[in-house]
Amino acid sequence: MRAELAVILRHRAPIDLPAAFSTVAEGLSSQDRSMLMIYSRVFDKTWLDELRNLMLNEPRTSVDEELDALPADADRPTRQRLAEQLAPGIRRQYETYPALTDLHSHTSLGAETAKSAVTLALQELYNPAQLEVLYRADMIARGVTDERLDALDARGD
Numbered sequence: 001m002r003a004e005l006a007v008i009l010r011h012r013a014p015i016d017l018p019a020a021f022s023t024v025a026e027g028l029s030s031q032d033r034s035m036l037m038i039y040s041r042v043f044d045k046t047w048l049d050e051l052r053n054l055m056l057n058e059p060r061t062s063v064d065e066e067l068d069a070l071p072a073d074a075d076r077p078t079r080q081r082l083a084e085q086l087a088p089g090i091r092r093q094y095e096t097y098p099a100l101t102d103l104h105s106h107t108s109l110g111a112e113t114a115k116s117a118v119t120l121a122l123q124e125l126y127n128p129a130q131l132e133v134l135y136r137a138d139m140i141a142r143g144v145t146d147e148r149l150d151a152l153d154a155r156g157d
Contacts, residue, residue: 020048024055029068031125038121042114047106050099058093067134072127079129083136090141 018040063085107114139146
């Protein structure tokens with residue numbers, strides 16, 4: 001605790017972020033800040049270092065900002081378009097920062113507990129349209145199909 005406070009004071013780090021993320025704090029949404037706090041409680045230093053490197057090397061884009069502002073009632077074509085725009089970056093991140101996809105090795109809580117904690121945080125911080133976009137983008141990035149999404153698309157919901 002003392003070491004973390006020393007870093008906060010020395011680098012004037014924001015108190016609503018883990019100290020290690022003070023260099024990437026500018027421009028983060030409130031959801032990003034909250035997720036970083038959750039991650040800092042769930043994942044180990046290696047995982048967090050990998051995430052910080054990703055954030056340093058891959059700055060936020062206008063698509064990220066559009067996702068942040070996406071209303072809960074956004075129409076399906078908008079959600080699909082955003083997912084398709086996010087997917088290539090997510091795929092690249094999976095390839096460049098593989099530790100971020102390896103929950104088993106980077107948490108002392110166990111992979112299922114870590115996944116559950118992150119899922120609950122996402123559900124609390126993001127609206128249903130944003131969650132759908134993130135889910136769709138992940139599916140596209142991994143080259144996986146989901147019959148539930150296909151059924152929604154077929155119905156035009």
